Amino acid sequence: MFFRHTTDARNLLARPKRQDARREALLQAAGVAIQRRGLHATRVRDIADQAGVAAGTVTYYFRDLDELFRLVFAQAVDRFCTQREREAAAHEDPRDQLAAVLRHGLPTGPDDQLCCLLYEFSPHARHRDSDAQLRRELYERQLHLYRDVLTRGHASGRFDLRRPAEEIAANLVALEDAYGYHVIARTFMPRQQAEEHLFGYAALATADPSLAPENHYGPG
Amino acid sequence: MFFRHTTDARNLLARPKRQDARREALLQAAGVAIQRRGLHATRVRDIADQAGVAAGTVTYYFRDLDELFRLVFAQAVDRFCTQREREAAAHEDPRDQLAAVLRHGLPTGPDDQLCCLLYEFSPHARHRDSDAQLRRELYERQLHLYRDVLTRGHASGRFDLRRPAEEIAANLVALEDAYGYHVIARTFMPRQQAEEHLFGYAALATADPSLAPENHYGPG
DNA sequence: ATATTCTTCGGACAGGACGACAAAGAAAGT
DNA sequence: ACTTTCTTTGTCGTCCTGTCCGAAGAATAT
Numbered sequence A, B: 001m002f003f004r005h006t007t008d009a010r011n012l013l014a015r016p017k018r019q020d021a022r023r024e025a026l027l028q029a030a031g032v033a034i035q036r037r038g039l040h041a042t043r044v045r046d047i048a049d050q051a052g053v054a055a056g057t058v059t060y061y062f063r064d065l066d067e068l069f070r071l072v073f074a075q076a077v078d079r080f081c082t083q084r085e086r087e088a089a090a091h092e093d094p095r096d097q098l099a100a101v102l103r104h105g106l107p108t109g110p111d112d113q114l115c116c117l118l119y120e121f122s123p124h125a126r127h128r129d130s131d132a133q134l135r136r137e138l139y140e141r142q143l144h145l146y147r148d149v150l151t152r153g154h155a156s157g158r159f160d161l162r163r164p165a166e167e168i169a170a171n172l173v174a175l176e177d178a179y180g181y182h183v184i185a186r187t188f189m190p191r192q193q194a195e196e197h198l199f200g201y202a203a204l205a206t207a208d209p210s211l212a213p214e215n216h217y218g219p220g
Numbered sequence C: 001a002t003a004t005t006c007t008t009c010g011g012a013c014a015g016g017a018c019g020a021c022a023a024a025g026a027a028a029g030t
Numbered sequence D: 001a002c003t004t005t006c007t008t009t010g011t012c013g014t015c016c017t018g019t020c021c022g023a024a025g026a027a028t029a030t
Helices: A019-037 A044-051 A055-061 A065-089 A094-105 A113-126 A129-155 A165-184 A191-206 B019-037 B044-051 B055-061 B065-089 B094-105 B113-126 B129-155 B165-184 B191-206
Strands: none
Touching (some): A019 A044, A019 A055, A019 A113, A065 A094, A094 A165, A094 A191, A113 A129, A113 A165, A113 B113, A165 A191, A165 B165, A191 B165, A191 B191, B019 B044, B019 B065, B019 B113, B044 B055, B065 B094, B065 B113, B065 B129, B094 B191, B113 B165, B129 B165, B165 B191
């Protein structure tokens, strides 16, 4: 009698809910579809085809496309940030941390799915509050990452910061975003060059010549 | 009898063609509509409403939306670049040039139409060759602008470049693009702060402390 | 086996956007 | 006034998409 809905599971619950796996698969399929066709051209059917299910299945799990897209974006943001935070935590020396974070901030190439997604959603931040919030979270987490590395390196005497840590961190994030876009888009800027320019700035701002691209510590 | 269509204009050509003005007005209206609703959500009807004409008029002047959008993008790229090249040409001292170009590279605010358009089209570069070409032109012209100012300033002894001019120019363009996006999107980064970070890098790379934000030559 | 609940499917439906078309309207020459 | 050409408009048909919905299928407890 108490908590009938939750405890009285004698003869109820014939088939257990296992929606999580399907939802995850659909999110994954949506990511592929968006990367291929572009966010603006992705339809319910594309996602269903990619996942190998009927269109009705997609709407069974997600109220509408907007909700699905929002979840894809949120997941992409979180994955990207978490992945990088792990990369940073894997090193001890701030220089190694900085180099690792810089490298993993750039897309591996024009087909980097995670990065493609992030860029596909960029213009939406102007128009939807939920997307703006996510984009802000992405920025804040990246900024935090760099600022931590810089201040820690500064405190331990490894870096001699030539500008305020806040400014350097913001500039690193900005450079990374912009070059990331060029690698993704077909602007014919190779990843190698983007990386060199990034490391060039890092070397200049931290007064650590070993980070400079011509010194083979970074882009090697 | 010869070339009847083109030369026999005696009593032909009753009403002269003046499509240019209308086309221009429609492009302008399309820009406003895209800025408001976002490129992905802009329909023929929105453009027609904005221009105060019927929807059929839009399709009379442009075969389809794609063609219209491509022209809007092309015009935005050209206007943006031309405007900045003029700004640079208005000054003599490379430091003034650099400061002017840096300032006019950032959107005036979240409603800067030209900049909004450029960012709305960004993700399309991955999917359409014509857009990729335009995006590339935008980048090249910006890069050229900065590189010229830097090398000229270096040659005249005004700047002491701490990194290759090519790298500094590329980084300035990249910073500008990224911060421009933050000003446009609702990421809550004010223009002032973006400008200060930009000038901070310029001061560092050119070894010209007067450009630094704290020295009131730039953003102040 | 059977009942119950969760999951999937595909068709029917409505809504909307685009493109075509033909007629009306405007501007200039004769 | 009349003709010719350019421009605009409104409507219609077509196509496509997202959503709804009922039925079929699958998984588990009894």
